Amino acid sequence: MKRKVTLKQIAKELDVSIGTVSKALRNSKEISEDTREKIQAFAKLYNYKPNNIALSLKNRKTKTIGIIIPEIVHHFFSKVIMGIEKVANKRGYNVIVGLSNESFDKEVINMEMLANGSIDGFILSISKETLLQQDYHHFKETIAQGMPIVMFDRVVNEVNCDKVIVDDFQGSKNAVKKLIANGCRHIAIITTKDYVSVGRLRTQGYLEALEEHKFEPESGLILKIVEELDAEDHLEELEREIEYLFKDNPELDGIFAVNELYALTAMKVARRLNKNIPEDLQVIGFTDGVLSKHATPGLTTVSQHALQIGEKAAELLIDKLEGETEEESYQTVVLETELIERESTK
Amino acid sequence: MKRKVTLKQIAKELDVSIGTVSKALRNSKEISEDTREKIQAFAKLYNYKPNNIALSLKNRKTKTIGIIIPEIVHHFFSKVIMGIEKVANKRGYNVIVGLSNESFDKEVINMEMLANGSIDGFILSISKETLLQQDYHHFKETIAQGMPIVMFDRVVNEVNCDKVIVDDFQGSKNAVKKLIANGCRHIAIITTKDYVSVGRLRTQGYLEALEEHKFEPESGLILKIVEELDAEDHLEELEREIEYLFKDNPELDGIFAVNELYALTAMKVARRLNKNIPEDLQVIGFTDGVLSKHATPGLTTVSQHALQIGEKAAELLIDKLEGETEEESYQTVVLETELIERESTK
DNA sequence: TTTCAACACGAAAACGTTTGCGCAACCCCT
DNA sequence: AGGGGTTGCGCAAACGTTTTCGTGTTGAAA
Known part of the structure; x- marks a missing residue:
């Protein structure tokens, strides 16, 4: 040897x-x-x-990007990673991944572990627990120590850094407007609790679309799912809640769901209740993942362009890392969403 | 600052x-x-x-594991990563991810980039192009330089290292036997070309099951899909091939597909041809991902326990890294598969 | 008063690089 | 022959640690 x-x-x-x-x-x-x-x-x-390590020590840079995400078994996040890896690789960087599992503590520990020289900067999406506790000191301290952070998707105003997001509000609004244009008159939304920023924004988009068309928002049509644990493990509960939604609102003819799983589950429940899609009920989801594409009927969905999010985030970070200027100016890049029409709408 | x-x-x-x-x-x-x-x-x-870098330099170990996989936007691979990350984290290691995109060159480059001090060992699954070219020198050289490798899923006999695989052969055999037990008499397999080791093994399992029941294997019932590019981008072609399969074999009443996508597409084509599942046609897939779970009807599938694969691979690697002994003994861990029955079988 | 151990700390090497600087040796010109 | 400019290379510092070894000071025992 x-x-x-x-x-x-x-x-x-x-x-x-x-x-x-x-x-x-x-x-x-x-x-x-x-x-x-x-x-x-x-x-x-x-x-x-x-030897890379020796070079890193000498140059005081590792040519490595740290990614912290809530979970990796997830079409959106893995696609973002793919985008990051793509431009990182092209520009001579490696990518090191830490998972927070939606936990505040794991997020902090992971960041501390990486912040001590292992990486040059972070790209991350905030865990639900962190959003709930609203404790962002670890982000602020990291930035204060001179390590740049780029946030994507789940971002927060309290932290000053570059951000890459999609226009959740406009995307949702357009989706709901599409349902209205397609003849829906009683449109429900299946969303998350408000502390998840994207959930809140999507709900606002829904409300705004209704308002523009002089529809009266009904609280009975807004279903906020508690996401204490992984939704995948609580499918029956989710189904039950959606079933109540249908039973309580027999006139329901449109559903906007803030993610794929909610949308698919809604379609499943609807089918069980002998509602035809899209004749009796039209459904639109958010996030263009494999599920939407291969569902039957195919799910009309708001695509987030996860790949571009990752690419843009990586570009922002590396530009900052390699830029000479020490100027502290942060930008928030907003990517447009796109409505991908499939068979779940007319 | x-x-x-x-x-x-x-x-x-x-x-x-x-x-x-x-x-x-x-x-x-x-x-x-x-x-x-x-x-x-x-x-x-x-x-x-x-400072981690300084420590790494001094100790000549980085406490970091390099993962090289063909793609990350994939339920199986991301779940394996999750398993790796879980035990890596528990044992004080970080995880750095490189994507080969099924390309030989990218696999080599990624490995070279990481092998120069950045990591202590590799966990990887071989790219299709590498399997096709049968050029494994980069693995052998890495091992010769004293850097341990653990391979999972797509492994190869030519390289001497620890391996973690599932019993593809037995899993497939059981699946096909299940179809037979359920009354299927004309069972087709939708598989990949033989150079993908798992595809070959799964085909063998299919044949063995037929033989055990004295069924005559028919070449017309074996559909080998060429996977030059990402299957997702060639869905129509896939559908066409499957459609021919049905047309050529009107008596077809069972399908075993070596992955989720093939199985789902088969179901989709079947539905188009007015075949009822599972009454007229029963379908079993391989890999228990989100698609199988949320398909309609739910897809009966052979689960690979991706999480355990990742965990086991990480344990093997870290044990080797921290073991005092320089002994060169490699093991191949075979995890059992599990048949998860859903609505696509009787 | 001398001797010696215990104590508390500093110096330096080592991990593997890169790079500014110094210094010989040589050549050329006057 | 002496001065000055090139050429080719070695030395050493620096990045941030850890750790071995050496050493000066103290206090106590003889």
Whole structure:
């Protein structure tokens, strides 16, 4: 087992100094062509590659981006990672991933673990627990120590940093307007509790669309799901709540759900209640994942362009990392959503 | 903006040597209680945390695991990552992710980038292109340099290392036997080309099950999909091929598909052809992802326990990293699959 | 008063790089 | 032959740690 070769070993073998080897390999013209070629040949033979850790220590930068997300088994988040990885790779960066599992403590611990030299900057989406507790000191301290952060999707006004979001409000509004244009008169929304910023914004979009068309918002048509735990584990409960929604509102003919799962579950319950989609009931979801695409009927949905979110976030971060200027100016990039029409609407 | 504080700064501030500070913080009894307390108080005040990079350089280990996978927007792979991250975190390791995008070159580049000191070991699943070219030199060289590798799911005999796989053969066999037990007499398989090891094994399981029941395998019932590109982008082509399968085999009453997408598409085509599931046609897929769970009808599927795969792989790797013994003994852990029955079978 | 252990701390090496600077050796010109 | 400019290379510092070893001071025992 031949361990990785270092400058020192090459130097000893060729009877020159370490510095000479380094310069020769970096094609410094301080070194004669003779020795340069000799050293380069030797290095190639032994497949020399500089040690990243040593370089990181010397340069005080790791060329690595830290990503902290609430969960990874999730189409949206994994697609964002894919976008980040894509531009990070292109620009010579690696990507290190930490999962918060929607927990405040894990978010803090993960960030502390990475903030001590392992990475140059963060790209993250805030955990639900953090949003609920509204404790953002770990973000602020990280930024204060000179480590840039780019937030995406679940962002928060209290923290001053670059952000990449989609226009949740407008996207939702457009979706609901689409339902209205398609003839729906009794439209419900299935959303989350308000502390999740995106849930709140989407609910506002829904209300605004109704208002614009002089529809009276009814509290009975607004279903806010508590998400104490992973929704996947509480499907029956979700189904029951949606069933009540249908039973309480027999005239219901349109549903806007703030995520795929809610939308799919709504369709499932509707089918059980012998409602035809899209004839009796039209459904629109949010987030264009695999579920929407392969559901039957295909789910009309508001696409968030997760890939672009990741790409943009990575670009913002790397630009900041490599920019000379120390100026503190932060931008919030808002990406437009897109309504992808499938069979769940007319 | 107060940058991170170092030992040197503390030392200067308190007018002691760097070594003293280090020892005091590590509670060495070489240092008097007085100075120890003084230094610890000061360190706490300035929130001193040792620099990971410097530690990595000194200790020659990074406490970081490199993961290379073909894609991340994929229920199976992201769930494996989740499993890896879980035990990695518990044991004090971080996780750095590289994507090969099923490309040989990207796989090589990613590995080279990480192998130069950034990580202590790899957990990976081989890209399709690599499997096709059967060029495994990058794995072998990495191992030869003393960096351990654990492979999962897509593994290969030619490389000597720890492996974690599911019993694809047995899982498939059981699935097909289930179809037979349920009364199917004309069972097709939708699989990949043979160079994908898991595809080949699953096909073998299918054949074995038929043979055990004295069914004559028919080549017309074996549909091998070419996967030059991402299947998601070639859905229509996939649908067409499956449609031919149905048309050519009117008596078809059972389908075993080696992944979720093939199974779902088969169901979709069947529905279009007015076949009822599970009355006229029973379908079983492989990989228990979100699609199977939320499809209509729910897809009976062979679960791979992705989470456990990740956990086991991480345990194997970290055990090897922290084991004193230099012994070269590799194990292949085979996890059992599980048939999850839903509505697509009787 | 001398001797010696215990104590408390500093110096320095090491991990693997890069790079500014110093310094010989050589050549050329006067 | 002496001065000045090039050429080619080595030295050493620096990044932030940890740890071994050395050393000066103290106090007590002889």
